[in-house]
Amino acid sequence: MIENQPAAHMGCAVACSGALSAGVAHPSPPVPPLIVVGSGTVMIHGMPAARWAPAPDFSACGTVLGDPKLAIGRTVFIGGPSSLTVSIANLDALLQAKLDAINEWDAPARADFKKWFGRTDESSRQIVIRRIGKMQNLLKGYRDSNFRGAGTQNADGLFAFVDPADDTVVSVGNAWATAPLTGTDSQAGALGHEMSHFRSVGGTDDHVYGANPSKDLANSSPDRALDNADNFEYYLEDAP
Amino acid sequence: MPMSPSPIQVSLEINSSDRRLPTKVHFRNSSKDKVYLYKVNGFTEGRIENNLFIIEGKNGRVPYKGLYFKRREPKLPGDFVELLPGGVFVALVRLADAYDFPPGPGQGIGRYQARYEAIDPSPPEGPLREMRSNEVAFDLPP
Numbered sequence: 001m002i003e004n005q006p007a008a009h010m011g012c013a014v015a016c017s018g019a020l021s022a023g024v025a026h027p028s029p030p031v032p033p034l035i036v037v038g039s040g041t042v043m044i045h046g047m048p049a050a051r052w053a054p055a056p057d058f059s060a061c062g063t064v065l066g067d068p069k070l071a072i073g074r075t076v077f078i079g080g081p082s083s084l085t086v087s088i089a090n091l092d093a094l095l096q097a098k099l100d101a102i103n104e105w106d107a108p109a110r111a112d113f114k115k116w117f118g119r120t121d122e123s124s125r126q127i128v129i130r131r132i133g134k135m136q137n138l139l140k141g142y143r144d145s146n147f148r149g150a151g152t153q154n155a156d157g158l159f160a161f162v163d164p165a166d167d168t169v170v171s172v173g174n175a176w177a178t179a180p181l182t183g184t185d186s187q188a189g190a191l192g193h194e195m196s197h198f199r200s201v202g203g204t205d206d207h208v209y210g211a212n213p214s215k216d217l218a219n220s221s222p223d224r225a226l227d228n229a230d231n232f233e234y235y236l237e238d239a240p
Numbered sequence: 241m242p243m244s245p246s247p248i249q250v251s252l253e254i255n256s257s258d259r260r261l262p263t264k265v266h267f268r269n270s271s272k273d274k275v276y277l278y279k280v281n282g283f284t285e286g287r288i289e290n291n292l293f294i295i296e297g298k299n300g301r302v303p304y305k306g307l308y309f310k311r312r313e314p315k316l317p318g319d320f321v322e323l324l325p326g327g328v329f330v331a332l333v334r335l336a337d338a339y340d341f342p343p344g345p346g347q348g349i350g351r352y353q354a355r356y357e358a359i360d361p362s363p364p365e366g367p368l369r370e371m372r373s374n375e376v377a378f379d380l381p382p
Contacts, residue, residue: 157311159311161309164304206310207358213361216368221242
């Protein structure tokens, strides 16, 4: 318990009708929204602890947690950077590790590349090098303020979405809330997936979702694997 | 190994008298067994939520301007629509909602070619199969 209320963490559902005392903040959410941002360093049940406003934590409907007017009465404070800040740093580390490997281009690096993209030709290698470089540059300017809740687009199976023409916003949904900080289908990997869609980064598409279909795609259609955002994500994540 | 065709046949009907390009997409089960259409591929909500059309005009490919979604792998029954043998599902979408045709009356007029292409993820853990429609020529009206 925190302040005599059950302690909340990322992945907990919030009760949100979309209505505020001052009016309607947003339409009624399509599914119960989960908390999608918490503390990046303080865990409850292994998940980032959620913090009341004015902390930067928010739910998939896009609103902060609790009433900011009540902030003065809070007695328990949970610190640490937000889980989004940690995801940005984690993605940066994943990108650098792959850039190092792709520059080394030894037998394990080529095998890894072939597993996710179906081939190891120089043109494909250069495409991925450029994509990583552009993403690293864009990521340097990324902050918590680049993220939104998925709002009316939210769904239980939705990690995130982007407008490919606007490389300044990533909107996150309920599946993001329960994604691990690292590993397969992690928040960092999902962020890399979404940023690869930006026209300024990679202009990728979504041909298939999931690690096994992505590996099948690499075998059956390398052109599409190179263009598939999940293939790029699983390559970054070293998915099994 | 190249992908085999999906048992779900796809055909397009584009109403090019309207600049919003209302389009009927017919999905037909051509097999003797039940098949399962992934809802995102079948536009079951009446919206285009993935870049599944290839539209080309005299100035090249018309860009997709819709959103891109990272979703979990479709495995649950609720992710699919069941089609009985011979069964048909028809979706109605507007191509101009998701593709960046030149805005404004009189702009971008001329001949275009459009087709639908997607990968059929059903059944989960099965081989990937390709869904591809007929190619339809249409004139964007003034």
